[in-house]
Amino acid sequence: MRAIVYTETGDAGVLSLTEREIPRPGPGEVRVRVVVSGVNPTDWKSRKGASTRERGAGESVPNQDGAGVVDAVGPGVTSLVPGDRVWIYLAAPDYGATGTAQEYTVQPERRLVKLPDEVSLEVGASLGVPAMTAHRALTVAEDGPSRLAPGALKGKAVLVAGGAGAVGHAAIQLARWAGATVLTTVSGPEKAALAGAAGAEHVINYRAEDVAARVREVCPEGVDVVVEVSPAQNLGIDLAVVKPRGVVALYANDGGQDITLNIGAGMGPNVRLQFVLLYTVGDAALLAAAEDVAAAVADGALPIGEEHGLPLLRFGLDEIAAAHDAVEHAAVGKVLVQVGAE
Template sequence: MRAMAYSETGDSSVLHVVDRELPEPGADEVRVRVVVSGVNPTDWKARAGARAGAPTPYPEVVPNQDGAGVVDAVGSGVTGLAPGDRVWVFLAAHGRPTGTAQEFAVVPAQRVVRLPDAASFDIGASLGVPAMTAHRALTVADGGPARLGPGALEGRTVLVAGGAGAVGHAAIQLARWSGARVVTTVSSPAKAALATAAGAHHVVDYTTGDTATAIRAVAPDGVDHVVEVSPARNAALNASVIANHGTVSVYATDGGAEMTLDVRRHFSLNVRYQFLLLYTVGDAALAAAAEDITRALGDGALGVGEEAGLPLTRFPLERTAAAHDAVEAGTVGKVLVDVSPEITG
């Protein structure tokens, strides 16, 4: 089978095509014929490493955490999954040498989730890191729900920073599906159109006018929950618009790794800052996210493509390096790698 792999860290040129024997699933593992692989910033960052040429965690690494395809074989002890099942895969390469940039991937069964028939492989490959991060960000609020679903966020106002990004897109969709009023910030009219297509009720272009005033105009009592991609850059804005007992969920450090907070302001409003990293949230949180996301898929709440606010940019497997470069360059939307042809009938 074909796979993309690297044996040393560095720029995308370290990726090369390799031929491998078909891997066999072990106990509690599933072999998936990958149809589409999703690329995230974490994938190119892991490949780049702390410095070019640094040792890799394994002699050879196949990148990409997310994907979608069809179960090809199951190992002993696996229940609820069988050959022929359409599935989406998350964190395929976490703690393991191989991800989804290959024709067949062996993945722990707990990271393989049934994909509803109505959901495309493109949607399945676009979930994983972005959607599960968004789910976690929306379920850590002070007094908020631990699970998402219709009505779970009813009466709450959610502010999504960077609504045109992959996590922001998923957060808008999941919050809207759960009944929240969704406000988002973007940096251009084109991104505003995408955020609106994703389902945001109110979109604010932070490059024009007073952003805090614009948000307060639609949320005069403040926002209950912020899904934050850039805590350092947005600290003052969040302090200006957060409601009493509001929560700021931080999932990235865009704009700097250090921030300054007005302690007295946050004291007076009982504000919670919750930091989150998908790789260390624990199996229970991941399982809850997988269940809720699959339910949202069944309800048709998680679309992809330009019409759903998440443009798709595609590359064939042998051009996985170009796919990594596209994500690193900040391509708007989701970057996908077509690995194997979809089998129908």
């Protein structure tokens, strides 16, 4: 089978297309014929060696997200059968050769979620990291909810920083599905149009407007949850607009690694700062996210494409380096790699 591998960290040039043996599923494992592989910032960061996770010797196959068709199941697998359409999350959490940038991947049963027949595999490959990260960010407030469903966020307000990004897009959609009032920040008119198409009710251009003032106009008491992509730049604003007992969920470090924190601004209102990283949230949180995201997908709440606020950027498997570079250089939209045919 065709597979993308790398044996050392570095720029996208370390990725190479090779032939590997088709793996066999063991007990509790499932083999998936990959159709679409999704690329996220975590993929290029791991490839460059920026991850805190240990990389062992041998070949690594990149990309955590993907979607395809179950090809074979190992002993003890009960929830899936050959022919099932599935989406994959955290395909290679500890490096190794199980990423989705290959024609077949073997995964633990728990890493696969059924995809309804009416939902495209492109949608499936776009879920994983973005949607599950967004779910975690929306469910860590002290006063809840801990799960998402229609009505779970009714009466609550959510501010999504960077609503035109993949996680921001998913956070807008999930928050709206759960009944929240959704505000978002963007850097210009084109991204504003995308965030609006995703479902944000209030879109704020942070380069032209006073974000804190605008948020307080819409939500005089403040917001319950901030989904934050650039805490080094935005934490002061976040603390100025979050409600007492609210949460600022930090899932990325865009714009800088270090935070300057006014302790009093957060201490007085009992604000929670919650760091979010899927690799270490634990199995219970992953399962909850997968179940709730699957329910949202079944309700049609997580569409993609430019008309839904997330343009699709498509690459072939032999264009994997360009796909990784596109994500690294902040291309607007979801980068997908076509691995095979459905």
